[in-house]
Amino acid sequence: MEKEKITPANSLEVGTRIKLLRINQKRTLQEVADNCALSKSMISKIENNKTIPSVATLVKIASTLGTSISGLLEEEGWNKTIVTSQKTAIEKLTKTEKGYHIFPYASEYHDKKMQPFLFVARKGEVIPHQLSHDGEEFVFVIEGSMKMQVGDTEYILKSGDSLYFNAMHKHGITPITDEVTYIDIFA
Numbered sequence: 001m002e003k004e005k006i007t008p009a010n011s012l013e014v015g016t017r018i019k020l021l022r023i024n025q026k027r028t029l030q031e032v033a034d035n036c037a038l039s040k041s042m043i044s045k046i047e048n049n050k051t052i053p054s055v056a057t058l059v060k061i062a063s064t065l066g067t068s069i070s071g072l073l074e075e076e077g078w079n080k081t082i083v084t085s086q087k088t089a090i091e092k093l094t095k096t097e098k099g100y101h102i103f104p105y106a107s108e109y110h111d112k113k114m115q116p117f118l119f120v121a122r123k124g125e126v127i128p129h130q131l132s133h134d135g136e137e138f139v140f141v142i143e144g145s146m147k148m149q150v151g152d153t154e155y156i157l158k159s160g161d162s163l164y165f166n167a168m169h170k171h172g173i174t175p176i177t178d179e180v181t182y183i184d185i186f187a
Contacts, residue, residue, distance in 0.1 A: 014058075014072055019047035021065050021072075036060040054098045055117060055186060056131040063134065069115045069186060073107040082106040089118050099125040100173075114187040121146065121182075123175045130172040136187050137171075139163045144180030146173050157182075 022032055029047075033040040038057065045051040046061070053061065055069070062069045084105055093101040100121040106112060130149060139148065145158040151169040156176070165171065167186070 013049045014052075015047045015049035017072055017074075018061055018065070021067065022047070025065065027065075032061065032064055035064040052094045052096045052102070054096050054131070055102065055115075055184070056133045059133040059135070059186070068112075070107070070109065070112040073104045073115070074109070082109050093118070093120055097127075098129055099127045114185050116183060116185045119182050119184050120179060121173060121175045122179045123177070126173065126175060128172065128174065130170040132170045133167050135167045137163075137165055137167045138183075138185040138187075140183045142181040142183065144175065144177035144182075146175050146177075146180040146182070148173050 022029070029040045029043050033043045036043070036057070037060070042051070042057075043061075046053050046057070058069050058072060062072050065072075082105070089103045089105070093103050095101050100119055102120075103118040105116040105118065139157065140162045141157045141159055143159050145156065148155045148157055148163055148171065150163070150165045150171045155163055157163060173180075
């Protein structure tokens, strides 16, 4: 008798969705951790919703599990028009292990081609780091200013400024003002 596949319910948190997808694929924590260049402990914390992974970590996990970042973040699946109020986005900001707060827009849109995020980074909270991943990124600063390192070049971005780059280049941000709010779209 064939084992029944586990399918994630609409209301599950992203860590739980990752765990169910991994189990459906009959993959071990260690295998996913090795493919993502992360520790088994970190994957376990993510799967048990004890930590919210950075976007770069989500990209690695999604790639390892053969899905997209939006596939991991989807909640309801097939809506074609998603409206999010500013109030909702601000209320649902979640702090990541790297110290910035994120909100994934349109997480319920099925199989989208890009993933837009609202980021809020506060001086003294963001852990300095640089990362790289597949795809492209578009950053638009809503309020405040930040330093963005892409490869060997440093950019100072203030309210209204944007940056588009190949995400394979190592990159990272440092808030200049006490708080910087920006949109980051991954494709």
